[in-house]
C-alpha cells in the first residue's frame with residue numbers, strides 16, 4: 001500500500017522520479033558512516049530547480065522531513081535518513097551550466113561530482129582547486145554543505161573561498177540567489193557564507209558558481225619518514241619557510257600498514273613511526289635544489305630518517321596513494337572517526353596531550369592517525385577490536401571523544417575540522433561553539449526553515 005503522502009507528492013509533481021524499493025531506500029538512506037540503519041520514507045530524484053522547490057513546499061505543508069543528498073561520501077552522518085525522512089537526491093542535477101572565461105567561473109548544478117568539475121575546469125586550462133580522495137563520488141552540493149577542505153587547503157583554502165554564487169531553495173521553500181558571482185558585494189549579510197557549512201539545515205543548494213584559477217606551477221612530491229612526533233612540526237616549519245608548499249600531509253605507520261595491505265606500494269624501507277607526503281612548487285632547478293637542501297638539512301638535524309622524491313607522475317601518484325588510500329583501506333573496519341583541528345601554533349602541545357590521552361584511554365585498541373597537519377587538522381580513526389561488541393566500542397569511543405573535546409576546548413580547537421557535525425558529533429557542538437553562538441545558530445535556522453523540515457537532528461542535538 002503506497003504511502004498516501006507520496007501519492008499526494010506525485011499528484012503535485014507527476015513527472016517526479018520517486019523510489020521506494022528496499023534496495024534504493026538502503027542505498028540512498030546512508031552515507032559512509034554506516035552506523036545508522038537507513039529508514040527513509042522514499043527517495044525523490046528531482047530533475048530541475050522547480051521540482052526541488054515544489055518538494056520543499058510540499059514538505060512544509062505536510063511536515064515531512066527532508067534529507068538533502070549528494071554523493072553521500074560524508075563521514076559525519078549528515079546525509080543519513082534513519083527516521084522516515086524523504087531523501088532529496090541531487091543526483092540527476094549534475095550538469096555544467098556555464099563557463100565564463102572573463103569571470104573565470106564555472107556554474108554547475110549541485111549534484112555534479114567534484115572530479116567532473118576538475119575535468120571541466122581543465123578543459124578551459126584552469127583548475128578548481130578544492131581536492132580530496134572522495135573526488136569521484138562526492139558532489140559539489142555536499143562539499144558546500146560541509147565547507148569541505150582536503151589536501152590542498154594549505155595552498156588554496158576551503159570550499160568557502162571558491163564559491164562565487166549559489167542558488168538555494170531555503171527551508172521555507174523560497175528560491176534565493178546568493179551573490180551572483182560578484183567579487184565585491186558589500187550590501188549586507190553574506191548569506192552565501194552562512195549557507196556554506198550549514199549541513200543542509202538552512203537550504204538546499206541547487207546551483208553553484210565556482211571560482212576557477214590558474215593551474216599550480218610544476219611540482220614535486222616527496223615522501224618523508226620521521227623518527228618522532230616532535231620532528232613533524234620541525235620539518236613543517238622548515239619546509240614552509242623554504243618551499244612553496246602545495247600540500248603537507250601526515251600519517252602514522254599504522255595507517256601505512258593498512259594502505260599497504262590494501263594494495264598500495266611500499267616506497268620507503270624500514271620501520272618508521274611517522275610519515276609525511278608533501279608537494280611543493282619545483283618549476284626550475286633552483287627550486288628543486290632548494291627542496292633537496294631542505295631535505296638534507298632535516299636529515300642532518302635528525303628530523304627525517306629517510307625520504308624519496310617522485311621521479312615521475314606515476315611515482316608521485318604512488319606516493320599520494322599512501323596517504324589518499326587510508327580512508328578506503330580502513331572502511332571495512334567501520335572505524336569510529338574524529339576529525340579535529342587546532343591553530344597551527346597549538347599543534348605541538350595538542351599533539352603531545354592527545355598522544356598521552358589516547359595511549360592512556362586506548363591501551364589495547366588500534367588508533368590510526370593521519371591528516372592535514374599543515375592546516376592543524378588531524379583525523380583520528382579508532383578500530384573496533386574483534387572481541388568488543390559494537391555498542392561497548394561506541395560507548396568507549398564516546399567517552400574518549402568527551403575527553404578529546406575537553407582537550408580541544410583548552411587549545412581553542414574544533415571538534416570538526418572538515419567533515420561536519422552531522423549526527424556523529426552533535427553532542428559535542430558545545431565544546432567548539434559557545435551557548436550564545438548555538439542559540440544564534442538555532443535562531444538563524446528558524447528564519448530559513450521555520451518548520452524545521454531540513455535535515456532535522458543534524459548539527460544540533462535537538463530540533
Ligand code: 2HG
Pocket residue numbers: 075132133150324326327337338339371372379380381418
Ligand atoms: C581525508 O583526509 C578525509 O582523507 C577522510 O578527510 C578522513 O577517513 C577519515 O577520517
Ligand code: ZN
Pocket residue numbers: 150371372379418
Ligand atoms: Zn581530511
